Amino acid sequence: MTFNLTTDPWIPVRYLDGRSASVSLHQLFAEASTIADLAVPPHERISILRLLVCITQTTLGAPGTPYDWDGWGNDLEFATADYLAKWKEHFNLMGDGTRFLQAPITDDKDYPTAQIVFHFATGNTPTLLDHEGDENRDLTPAFIARALLVYQNHFVGGSLASKVKGNGPALKALHSLLVGKNLRETILLNCIDEETLAPGSLGKPVWEGGGKFDYLARLAPAPCKLWLVKDAARICIDQGIIYPEFEAANVRETSSTIIVGKRGGVETPVLLRANIGKGIWRDLHLITVLQKGGSTNAPLTFQSHLGGDQRADEITFWTGELIKAKDAKILDAVESVFTVPFEMFEVIGQIRYQKGVVFAEDFSKRIYGAVKTYFATLMQDSAPTDSAQRHFWNTLDQQSGILLQLLKGAGTADDPMGSADFGKGPDPWTAAVRAAANAAYEATCPRQNPRQLQAYAAGLRVLRPTAKKTTVKSTSRQKTPAAQDS
Secondary structure, eight states, X not given: OOOBTXXXXXXXXXXXXXXXXXXXXXXXXXXXXXXXXXXXOHHHHHHHHHHHHHHHHHHHOOOSSTTOOTTTTTTHHHHHHHHHXXXXXXXXXXSSSOOTTOOOOOOOOOEEGGGGOTTSOBTTBOXXXXXXXXXXXXXXXXXXXXXXXXXXXXOOOOGGGTTXXXXXXXXXXXXXXXXXXXXXXXXXXXXXXXXXXXXTOOOOOXXXXXXXXXXXXXXXXXXXXXXXXXXXXXXXXXXXOOOOOHHHHOOOOTTOOEEEEEETTEEEEEEOOOBTTBOGGGGHHHHTOOOTTSSOBOOHHHHHHHSSSOOOSEEEEEEXXXXXXXXXXXXXXXXXXXXXXXXXGSHHHHHHHXXXXXXXXXXXXXXXXXXXXXXXXXXXXXXOHHHHHHHHHHHHHTOHHHHHHTTTTTTSTTOTTTTOOTTSSOOHHHHHHHHHHHXXXXXXXXXXXXXXXXXXXXXXXXXSOOOOOOOOOOSSOOOOHHHHHO
């Protein structure tokens, strides 16, 4: 079987005119200005865009500073075409010579190739939508090419590769990628300048002999030594490059966000992770911190393109992650796309946004207490607090744009919030949070008989506590009318 990633179609895309197709690397770069976006799931998007950026910056290098982007990448189509033609043999999927992200393995042990596909059931562990066995798969070369690239980026270990140490560089972080008006612009927006990256760390890609600390080698990594056999129906696996992780060596993926977390009860810098039970929008004020010197830092790509003298009214970016459990099992893939006002990248906008999230979190706690009180009044111990809070957050997940709109003009004469804070004025976010809380409480706590009415009223006092009246005591003795007259 012959298949080359530079000339054979394997990347699903969607064109600006609405067409969908699969393209080769040559075609993708040649037509990038007419392609709207990749048409792939989150884990494939991360892996493929990293490869596209790797090829781009291997070909073009990097501008010196965040102020040098103007005109950079004008020759993208021609330069990448020449590069891919020169290194074509390194992008073969099969064959006796050099292969893409593969290396020969002498071990006779091999596995069904389907086992490197994260969303497939393997062995005797069927999933909800997949009950086929490993041996019954009919995988196309295009599908195998994407699966191999994803596996190298997001390698998690497990029984298939118990002797391989380390994980794929792209695994343990929430990735944030800038989005342009077409795929060409998206690729260039996710490249990075030399000053932001750190001079001398650009390096070389894996197929040119790049090392584990090279920026380009980490974009298209090879933590596993893989080798497809038997017409790609089966695959061998062994130890590849061991890439240092952020926690061990402060080697950071450029699309990740640094926050303050705890390790053994001690505060330490960690990479922001996605949470299945928590909407990504609740962490936007962390992802967008461009200010240097603090404990939280936006992705380096954001700092490179938004930290200079370039400013736009709105910025669009994609965020996503392939989430795994501690036992190396994949739990889910999550993604979101946000279009935010530029105020989101400024301190005043981040503070306001965080206050809006905290205001919502306060109401989530109130819902918990209200539902607990309701069912305790009914002498029932198993209160559905989780269900009520999910109802609340699911409602707000669809309305987070309201909070973003309140950032426009923050701190100016056109400030939509004026001087009021959340919960103290008639702003639309306060109204949305209260409405979501009321709806969650109503859906969870019925009032169809006298006992339920009593419990409902008790819970309502927790959900909507009345403000305590304060009395001002005079520190001096009040004068009598006679004394005042005198």
